[in-house]
Amino acid sequence: MSPVLEIRNLNVALPRGGAGKVSVLDHFSLTVAPGEMLCLVGESGSGKTIAALSIMRLLPPGAELTGEIRLGGQDLAQASEAEMRRVRGKRIGMVFQNTLAALNPTQTVAAQVGEAWRVHEGGSARAARARALELLGEVGIPTPAARLDDYPHQFSGGQRQRVMIALALACSPQLLIADEPTTGLDPLVATQIMALIARLRRERNMAVLFVTHDLSVVRDHADAIHVLYAGRSVEWGPAKNFFIQPRHPYSEALLGAVPRLGTARLQTIPGALPEPETRPPGCRFAPRCGYVQPNCWPDYPPSSCAGDTETACLYPLGTTTHQAEASAAPPSGRSFPLQLEARSLTVRYSNRLALSDVSFSLGRGECLGIVGASGSGKSSLGRAILQMQPYGGQVMLNGQDFSVLRGAAKRDARRRLQVVFQDPRESMNPRMRVSEVIAEPLALQGENDTTARVAELLTSVGLSPDMATRLPATLSGGQAQRVAIARALAANPELIVLDEPTSALDVSTQAMLLNLLKDLAAQHGLSYLLISHDFAVVSYMADRIAVLKEGQIVELAETAKLIANPGDDYTASLIGAARP
Amino acid sequence: MMGMVLRRAASSCLSVFILVTLVFFMAHLTPGGPAYSILGQKATLASVAQVNARLGLDQPLLKQYGIWWWHLAQGQLGYSYLLNRPVSALLWGYERNTLIFYSIAIFLSTVLAILLGLIQGVYFNRWQAKLIGAFQLGFYAAPPFFVAAMLVLWFSVQAGWLPASGITNLRAEHPSLGAYAAHLVLPVITVTLLTVSPLSRYFGEAVHEELGKDYVRTAQAKGVGFTRILLAHVLRNALRPLVTMLGLSFPYIFTGGVIVESVFNYPGLGWLMWRSALSQDYPVLIAIVLVIGLLTVIGNLLADIVNGLLDPRASYE
Amino acid sequence: MNRPRGNFAVGLALGGIILFLGFIAPFLYPADPYAIHPAYVLQAPSLALPLGTDELGRDNLALVLSGGFATLVVALPAAALAFATGLAYGLLAGLAPAWLDKILMRLLDVFLALPSLIVLLFFASLITLNNTSLILLLGFISWPGLARLVRNETLAQRGRDFILAAEQAGAGRFYLARVHLLRVIAPVLVVNGTFMVGDTIFALSALSFLGLGVQPPKVSWGSLLESALNIIALDPWWLILPPGLLVFGSLLAASLTGQGLLRRWGGGR
Amino acid sequence: QECGTIVIPTGIGISGGADITSFNPLLANSLYNTAAAGMMFQGLIWVSGRTLQIDWSRSLASSITTPDNGQTYDVKLRPWHWSDGVPVTTEDVAYTFSLIKSLGPSYAGYGAGGMPDIVQSFTVISPSEFRVVLKHPVNPQWYIFNGLALLLPLPKHAWSKYTLDEIFQNQSQPGFFQVVDGPLRPERLDIGLDLIMTPNPNWEGPPLHFSRLVWKFVEGDGAALQQVESGDLDLANAPMDLWKAVQNLPGIRLINLPPGLSFHEIQLNLRNTDVAFFRDVRVRQAMADAIDQQEMIALIDHGQGEEIRSPVPPNPPTYLPPAMRAGQYPVEYDPQKALALLQEAGFTRGPDGIMQKNGVRLSFTYLSLSGGAVSAQTTVMLQSYLAKIGIEVKVRQIEFNQLVALLNNPHSDWEAAGLGETVGVYPSGEELFGTGAFANAGGYSDPKMDQLIAESTDKPGLQGLYDYATYASEQQPVIFMPVGSTSILARARVQGVENFVDPAYNYYPDALYCTESAAP
Numbered sequence A: 001m002s003p004v005l006e007i008r009n010l011n012v013a014l015p016r017g018g019a020g021k022v023s024v025l026d027h028f029s030l031t032v033a034p035g036e037m038l039c040l041v042g043e044s045g046s047g048k049t050i051a052a053l054s055i056m057r058l059l060p061p062g063a064e065l066t067g068e069i070r071l072g073g074q075d076l077a078q079a080s081e082a083e084m085r086r087v088r089g090k091r092i093g094m095v096f097q098n099t100l101a102a103l104n105p106t107q108t109v110a111a112q113v114g115e116a117w118r119v120h121e122g123g124s125a126r127a128a129r130a131r132a133l134e135l136l137g138e139v140g141i142p143t144p145a146a147r148l149d150d151y152p153h154q155f156s157g158g159q160r161q162r163v164m165i166a167l168a169l170a171c172s173p174q175l176l177i178a179d180e181p182t183t184g185l186d187p188l189v190a191t192q193i194m195a196l197i198a199r200l201r202r203e204r205n206m207a208v209l210f211v212t213h214d215l216s217v218v219r220d221h222a223d224a225i226h227v228l229y230a231g232r233s234v235e236w237g238p239a240k241n242f243f244i245q246p247r248h249p250y251s252e253a254l255l256g257a258v259p260r261l262g263t264a265r266l267q268t269i270p271g272a273l274p275e276p277e278t279r280p281p282g283c284r285f286a287p288r289c290g291y292v293q294p295n296c297w298p299d300y301p302p303s304s305c306a307g308d309t310e311t312a313c314l315y316p317l318g319t320t321t322h323q324a325e326a327s328a329a330p331p332s333g334r335s336f337p338l339q340l341e342a343r344s345l346t347v348r349y350s351n352r353l354a355l356s357d358v359s360f361s362l363g364r365g366e367c368l369g370i371v372g373a374s375g376s377g378k379s380s381l382g383r384a385i386l387q388m389q390p391y392g393g394q395v396m397l398n399g400q401d402f403s404v405l406r407g408a409a410k411r412d413a414r415r416r417l418q419v420v421f422q423d424p425r426e427s428m429n430p431r432m433r434v435s436e437v438i439a440e441p442l443a444l445q446g447e448n449d450t451t452a453r454v455a456e457l458l459t460s461v462g463l464s465p466d467m468a469t470r471l472p473a474t475l476s477g478g479q480a481q482r483v484a485i486a487r488a489l490a491a492n493p494e495l496i497v498l499d500e501p502t503s504a505l506d507v508s509t510q511a512m513l514l515n516l517l518k519d520l521a522a523q524h525g526l527s528y529l530l531i532s533h534d535f536a537v538v539s540y541m542a543d544r545i546a547v548l549k550e551g552q553i554v555e556l557a558e559t560a561k562l563i564a565n566p567g568d569d570y571t572a573s574l575i576g577a578a579r580p
Numbered sequence B: 001m002m003g004m005v006l007r008r009a010a011s012s013c014l015s016v017f018i019l020v021t022l023v024f025f026m027a028h029l030t031p032g033g034p035a036y037s038i039l040g041q042k043a044t045l046a047s048v049a050q051v052n053a054r055l056g057l058d059q060p061l062l063k064q065y066g067i068w069w070w071h072l073a074q075g076q077l078g079y080s081y082l083l084n085r086p087v088s089a090l091l092w093g094y095e096r097n098t099l100i101f102y103s104i105a106i107f108l109s110t111v112l113a114i115l116l117g118l119i120q121g122v123y124f125n126r127w128q129a130k131l132i133g134a135f136q137l138g139f140y141a142a143p144p145f146f147v148a149a150m151l152v153l154w155f156s157v158q159a160g161w162l163p164a165s166g167i168t169n170l171r172a173e174h175p176s177l178g179a180y181a182a183h184l185v186l187p188v189i190t191v192t193l194l195t196v197s198p199l200s201r202y203f204g205e206a207v208h209e210e211l212g213k214d215y216v217r218t219a220q221a222k223g224v225g226f227t228r229i230l231l232a233h234v235l236r237n238a239l240r241p242l243v244t245m246l247g248l249s250f251p252y253i254f255t256g257g258v259i260v261e262s263v264f265n266y267p268g269l270g271w272l273m274w275r276s277a278l279s280q281d282y283p284v285l286i287a288i289v290l291v292i293g294l295l296t297v298i299g300n301l302l303a304d305i306v307n308g309l310l311d312p313r314a315s316y317e
Numbered sequence C: 001m002n003r004p005r006g007n008f009a010v011g012l013a014l015g016g017i018i019l020f021l022g023f024i025a026p027f028l029y030p031a032d033p034y035a036i037h038p039a040y041v042l043q044a045p046s047l048a049l050p051l052g053t054d055e056l057g058r059d060n061l062a063l064v065l066s067g068g069f070a071t072l073v074v075a076l077p078a079a080a081l082a083f084a085t086g087l088a089y090g091l092l093a094g095l096a097p098a099w100l101d102k103i104l105m106r107l108l109d110v111f112l113a114l115p116s117l118i119v120l121l122f123f124a125s126l127i128t129l130n131n132t133s134l135i136l137l138l139g140f141i142s143w144p145g146l147a148r149l150v151r152n153e154t155l156a157q158r159g160r161d162f163i164l165a166a167e168q169a170g171a172g173r174f175y176l177a178r179v180h181l182l183r184v185i186a187p188v189l190v191v192n193g194t195f196m197v198g199d200t201i202f203a204l205s206a207l208s209f210l211g212l213g214v215q216p217p218k219v220s221w222g223s224l225l226e227s228a229l230n231i232i233a234l235d236p237w238w239l240i241l242p243p244g245l246l247v248f249g250s251l252l253a254a255s256l257t258g259q260g261l262l263r264r265w266g267g268g269r
Numbered sequence D: 001q002e003c004g005t006i007v008i009p010t011g012i013g014i015s016g017g018a019d020i021t022s023f024n025p026l027l028a029n030s031l032y033n034t035a036a037a038g039m040m041f042q043g044l045i046w047v048s049g050r051t052l053q054i055d056w057s058r059s060l061a062s063s064i065t066t067p068d069n070g071q072t073y074d075v076k077l078r079p080w081h082w083s084d085g086v087p088v089t090t091e092d093v094a095y096t097f098s099l100i101k102s103l104g105p106s107y108a109g110y111g112a113g114g115m116p117d118i119v120q121s122f123t124v125i126s127p128s129e130f131r132v133v134l135k136h137p138v139n140p141q142w143y144i145f146n147g148l149a150l151l152l153p154l155p156k157h158a159w160s161k162y163t164l165d166e167i168f169q170n171q172s173q174p175g176f177f178q179v180v181d182g183p184l185r186p187e188r189l190d191i192g193l194d195l196i197m198t199p200n201p202n203w204e205g206p207p208l209h210f211s212r213l214v215w216k217f218v219e220g221d222g223a224a225l226q227q228v229e230s231g232d233l234d235l236a237n238a239p240m241d242l243w244k245a246v247q248n249l250p251g252i253r254l255i256n257l258p259p260g261l262s263f264h265e266i267q268l269n270l271r272n273t274d275v276a277f278f279r280d281v282r283v284r285q286a287m288a289d290a291i292d293q294q295e296m297i298a299l300i301d302h303g304q305g306e307e308i309r310s311p312v313p314p315n316p317p318t319y320l321p322p323a324m325r326a327g328q329y330p331v332e333y334d335p336q337k338a339l340a341l342l343q344e345a346g347f348t349r350g351p352d353g354i355m356q357k358n359g360v361r362l363s364f365t366y367l368s369l370s371g372g373a374v375s376a377q378t379t380v381m382l383q384s385y386l387a388k389i390g391i392e393v394k395v396r397q398i399e400f401n402q403l404v405a406l407l408n409n410p411h412s413d414w415e416a417a418g419l420g421e422t423v424g425v426y427p428s429g430e431e432l433f434g435t436g437a438f439a440n441a442g443g444y445s446d447p448k449m450d451q452l453i454a455e456s457t458d459k460p461g462l463q464g465l466y467d468y469a470t471y472a473s474e475q476q477p478v479i480f481m482p483v484g485s486t487s488i489l490a491r492a493r494v495q496g497v498e499n500f501v502d503p504a505y506n507y508y509p510d511a512l513y514c515t516e517s518a519a520p
């Protein structure tokens, strides 16, 4: 069977700042057969999106593209803009991440879905509407007829992604390119979307190029995997082999970094992905590779074949024992002295109840996980504990009720509770240097000479003290999150509320941070309130887990017990989504 | 959404109330007084006292203030001390002039702003956009009186094509619409030139910003042509800031501007306000301020409503 | 607005020239701007009289220079005053509890809708117009726009995570305003501060048109322009162009510099 | 030849425009309003501004006699008709007098010629004759010119059904003024735009040569110039500051008019102790001597002006004292003499170049009316002249009504102010410099002046006036400043412009005629 898409030796250079054009993707080749689902994976910045956009020829202005992109018999790399317009939407459909931005906020979904069809098929408005209705039904929007005239913001994230898919499918394309369609969605919804795409491609025998950085999502559905690292392919081949035995050290590390139920310790990859300008000449993974040899450095390694899998590594893995599923579940039944107690917390926003009557307690040194779907009230709970917003009920720290405290006493008590937010860059003043950020809690406590302490804190979160003079914008996400943790530590807290501390980060960075947090807790005897929608992450960290649903705790139990024996359907489905 | 709009309108009315009150007291506390404007140099203490008694200006200020609202409640805006006409009748005469002049100017500058803004957004950072940018900057920095004077110098003094000032009273002079229009040309050009620059700048920036948004890429990925993307997708989304700015300039459509109107000797409302302020013709002055305040509120409301129609999200904010 | 980088330098250079002309040049050029020379009325520029003379035979260059001093010495402090007022009011409204913010904003609406000429007329009738009172007046009418901007910025920044984190570390309101808010809105502030300089120069010139500006016999660019435009029919280009171009140049310098800063700090809005 | 519509700016022949806002001659308080009203209602006595004598052909009175030479005045009316055919009678004059009395101080001419308080009795003798008896005998010329002339007949049969308030309310409604006895009648008034007047078809005076007269309100002489060039206006005042530009305009004539009956002055507040030095006549004389009026006229008025050294305008010289006619005034431009006067008064130059005595510097704040290039130039020149003799002038621009309010308040602390003053056809000084006179804002009070003024108004003959003028010139109770004359730009088709307005601001619409064909 001839492939739907065949890319040969694609090179893309982009104009970047003052440096002129820099190659961001090179020697990229890939084939997708009809009905096949190929997953392009790699860390953020590895060039996945650039690859996807090259196929559509939607690269940013000034991009330089060489190589061949064959769709059927046509070389898209040579096609004119007019020809490309006939390809886009008609023969290739594309689905983007962040649907809130990717859909026009001021047009109804019917208009947007129908437009793709009208542009290519030239039908009447009425016919386009009928087509839109049909498509929305097909992607599983409930009561589609009633929702045709709604605007994107009136749909939930998952539904918007379905609309986006409907839009891409309007002209029944041969190929669907999906660029991280599940990122940012909560895992339950992400699994549903994934299943939807898998189903559609089977029904339509449509090829799918699925771009993602999250290996856990694609495990069940991918036919083939293609791993990109720093703009070059490192490993590609059938998915089955890949998950059983990754060949490239990078692939292995990537797999090892994904938390799974029952993992004792996550694997981490030291260092960070190099920017396109600073890529090493030889194996690009060499600086971070645990198996690196001197001859990895000079030249990019040629690809070699092992079974059906090709890998660009001089020393492909094969016989090394792949990390076994750790069976050691977190120790259960530890007991902690009581530190924080929340009694019938209620949080109300102007029109709705975000949290109603939630009570729990947290011991010294304990990590309590809070899981729940988006909008279930997790963050509201965290903010209430932190006294960041008005609430009903009581929060008591070491037996001291916050509501009776005022002024300086309250500020003092609040300082014992610290917070780490989801978006690491948002949580730092963009105009403050790292040293100032970390020194702030110290200075507010009246310490004058903070330099030494800042260096100490930076070291303790695994950063070099040289970082002290950097501005937040020059930090990577992982580094920034470490600085945020250092700041929290600077206040000498008893409890840190972690509100989705890793959900904006890559899996590899996430693994690093989770390990760091675990170590710090042990060192400083910290308690955590860990908020996340990723059950796997929580189960990796937490001693006990509370499941929130619509503002109420539906279940609260020790992690192992909860996994083994979920008492609630909702909990069960969360666990199901997290299970490999 | 209507609920929100109305709530905002109600709270803005409070501002109008404060505004009118403030101006009322400010006007009455300004030294001098309308009696002196009326009597001129022949004023004596006795005649001033008599005029003040006739105008009710000898009453305590608070009482005058109360009477003003009482009259307003009965639909009366008062009687101009100096022009010897009921204020409402007077306002309309000037209002008509301003309205014709400014609505043409604002209409032209909106159309121009949309055209220029589209070009600027599309050709961002290319010479076309830079040319327009230079034009905008130039007119942003040019003081209106300077622009007006230069136009007069070129088109009127040197070339003699257009009348430099005044207005044709259709009922008085040779009743020709052509002459009427000719008198409008220079003032309209001045105001258009001056307003088009901020409008098009904001709009151009909005177009550029919208063009960089993900939904444009989505539309491209659907195979939609560029023109259609521009007109069907981008235009509507980029109109919001323009509408807001038009809403802000709404009062000007009715009140005009003192400086442009006086340079062109054009009897519009802004100019009447200035003269009433100078001669302390309180009833006229306060009526105009009231009108301005209400128009500000209405302008904001209209902008909200139009934006609500343009952007369905607005109603959820 | 993205323009070639060079414009920022042009803006600064232009600003420098204007400051030089306003503050240094008047003391270098010896002629008395107020001396009347009936024999030299309305002379076109020549070597001896670089910018010609006005209708009273006064040396126009001397007038333009002293007008520049008079203009800047009022406009710059007025801009500073308006800036400080707008900033303080905006911060106050932005940080105040919701009810106070509401009141302050309604008041601000009043100030914005208040025709500034009426305010000017009112105060001009109560106090003598001299430099101090003009600075106060211009400062007073120019601040509301900035106040609204600062307030909106403050509100937008107030809920940001880093502010919350600082509060959690024990920061008080005043500290937050001083350390965090001021730093993050600094780009907006500097940019609008530069614009404000342009605005006050313009406002002062406009006032001269209505007789409320710098009082005669002292001249300002605005009043020079105004009297030159009165006799525009005589085509006295040497009287019109210098003050006209200087007002234009100041506004241009302010907006070029402002936009340059805006781009430099990426605070584009 | 017929002109069709003639468009002229308000204030033609006077100065820059202002709106016409009232047609009622008793309430009209601006020259603009008086001009309009003056064309609607025929005067009882018409004093020509060119001769300052009564023009009997234009007066409704056919004779005035004063049997007791000063106290009793018998006036005979000639036959004349309102535009609706009703005859004009002495009843109408009596009606006017009653209106004046009931208007009191809000009567626009209140106080002039002693009206109305000086009148002992007003008697209608017959429909064509009435008698006025005064409380005491006065100089008949003074009373006839300045007082009796105010009694112009108003249409009692049309107005008497209205209350005073209604008359007041209707003062700018053309409909109210359809019964007139003058040449013109208002047709419509668009405030801010123009007033349209049409000829009174039943007017018994000389024929008119146009079908409509439009008074267009044009602010600023520059704008008026542009409009006369573009043909929007048929006449306009020539802007003085554009003098060079108006000399040779194609198709437009420049007509120089004699200066009006007015002068400019610097009012000095003699009550204000901060500027007590003004009370020293030598300081005032020094100020007058320091000012080079000829240079001001040359620079500001382009030679089209009149030196003013006394309160009697020199042109026409009807009432000018013989010495002044020969050019001899007690004061003259002489900065040396000015300095000497100051030194004589005990002032010496201080370190800053300003004259001072006992720590008091010769420095004052001059209030100048805002707006108007002429006023700004005057200010600049004044300041420059006074600086030369060591007097410092600080300037504050002020709005007209605020200035009047300040001047009117005997307790306010203004120091000096620039104003224009219009004088009556008989230029006596009782309103100007008499103790407590209403235009005497500075509080000037001098027994000799009071006596001379009384002689000029009460004693027949001109000697009293001459003495008053000479003494006032010497005293400089206000500093007299030069006055510019007006020039009119006229489009070629309109003729007779030189006779259209006279120095007393009387208008002669019948003077206008056209050479070309009618409407433009």
Ligand SMILES: Nc1ncnc2c1ncn2[C@@H]1O[C@H](COP(=O)(O)OP(=O)(O)OP(=O)(O)O)[C@@H](O)[C@H]1O
Binding pocket: A014, A015, A016, A024, A042, A043, A044, A045, A046, A047, A048, A049, A050, A051, A060, A213, A275, A276
């Ligand atoms: N418009 C652009 N101009 C310059 N460089 C760009 C541009 N877009 C992307 N890049 C660079 O190209 C490289 C690849 O980017 P790409 O967006 O393809 O990464 P990705 O793998 O999709 O990452 P992510 O998971 O974050 O989406 C990165 O180093 C990125 O900085």
Ligand SMILES: Nc1ncnc2c1ncn2[C@@H]1O[C@H](COP(=O)(O)OP(=O)(O)OP(=O)(O)O)[C@@H](O)[C@H]1O
Binding pocket: A349, A350, A353, A354, A372, A373, A374, A375, A376, A377, A378, A379, A380, A381, A533
């Ligand atoms: N400031 C606010 N005003 C009004 N409603 C709010 C506000 N913040 C949150 N909500 C609403 O309260 C509910 C709970 O919000 P919360 O942020 O606590 O959820 P979450 O579980 O943290 O969700 P996510 O996983 O998306 O972060 C949601 O329905 C949300 O829309």
Ligand SMILES: [Mg+2]
Binding pocket: A048, A049, A050, A179, A180
């Ligand atoms: Mg990407």
Ligand SMILES: [Mg+2]
Binding pocket: A378, A379, A380
């Ligand atoms: Mg949350």
Ligand code: NI
Binding pocket: B163, B168, B173, B179, D231, D232
């Ligand atoms: Ni015309």
